[in-house]
Amino acid sequence: MATPTIPAVTDAQVRSSSRELSPGAHTGRILPAFVLSALLATGQMYVPIPLFTAMRAEWQVSSGVMTWIISAFAFGYAGGFVLFGPLSDRYGHRKVLVTGMLVAAVVTLLTGLAMSAPMAVALRVVQGLVVGSIPPALMAYVATRVAPAHRAVVTMSVATSFLAATVVAQIVSQSLVASLPWRAVFLGSAMLFVVLAAALRAVMLDDAPTGRDRPLRHSYAAIPAVLRIRPLLPMLGAGALSVAVMVGVYTGIELVGIVHGSAELLTLRAGALPVMFALPLLAVPLGRLSKHGQIVLGVLIAAAAMVTATFEGAHLAVLTVLLAVLVGGLGIIAPAVLQSAGELGGESRAAASSVAMFSFYVGATVGPVVAAAAAPHGFSALAWTLAVLLLAALGLTLLGVRIQRAVTTAG
Structure with a gap:
């Protein structure tokens, strides 16, 4: 998850949904x-x-x-x-x-x-x-x-x-x-x-x-064009960093050994499940915020959890709650990035969503590497490192806002 999100649906698929296949x-x-x-x-x-x-x-x-x-x-x-x-x-x-x-x-x-x-x-x-x-x-x-x-x-x-x-x-x-x-x-x-x-x-x-009547290259042609959508690029970076944190924290906890025994590990992992299943219920109230606003909110929640964990991470109960809060924050970010990709992509919305998914899992490749580098220095170092990644995601999001405003003004 990596923060797993809804995979992209191509434009042809969207068009075909308007003429439902029977039965x-x-x-x-x-x-x-x-x-x-x-x-x-x-x-x-x-x-x-x-x-x-x-x-x-x-x-x-x-x-x-x-x-x-x-x-x-x-x-x-x-x-x-x-x-x-x-x-x-x-x-x-x-x-x-x-x-x-x-x-x-x-x-x-x-x-x-x-x-x-x-x-x-x-x-x-x-x-x-x-x-x-x-x-x-x-x-x-x-x-x-x-x-x-x-x-x-x-x-x-x-x-x-x-x-x-x-x-x-x-x-x-x-x-x-x-x-x-x-x-x-x-x-x-x-x-x-x-x-x-x-x-x-x-x-x-x-x-x-x-789509068999068209050359296969047509299905992939829109992807490079997505990378030229300037307001989208910082958001893709923010999404990748958020997924890196998600994978990095679970990998790092295993490497650091801060939690001892299978029962404690099970408690820590299961503690995030209620938040994960509650996230879909928040879709309506979160929809009142802009996509950038949702990403900022998610980053701030996740970063607050990581910073707090640097001081209180040694306590299992506190760490379980903080990890659940972290997951909740990260669970807000990725869907907002994916939806933004679809909106900014215009006619290439499917390709933009595919690129967004790609960026998420590029972030997932980075997470374990970061965890491996920070884990030998203890859990606090790991938590601070992941918090810095989240602050970088916040900076990219704010940069995306500025670029979007500049593009809108110029247009």
């Missing part, structure tokens, strides 16, 4: 499969965090090497969004989604069988790339095949699952490694990918792909 998707059938698929896909980034101790002991490597297990996946995951979003629109959401789940099962199994850390890191890049095909296809299907009356509920449920995967994956992984070898976690994930692939194939409607 409509059965909401009661697809919702459980989509929610579990979202949890499993995004959760793969966070699954290894509770396994660090066991993996490090087997491979005899440093903590810094282990953080690349997270960054490698995030790097591939970021590329997967940009690569497979247009492909799912061209070849069919059901085909790309089911194929992606099956290939993800194979790569996940191979990752669990890796005999060295370098091999695991390489496989994690491939795993992230393949798993990156899943969220765009899920959300594109929702936008085009789910009845309008049910679409908001399904969208919010799947989006919440992407966010909740940050913690749920760690809880499940921690519970399994307490009694099983760490490789069993990857084996179990591979089996779930196969089971869910079969379930998705059964509940999803047959594909009616669009």
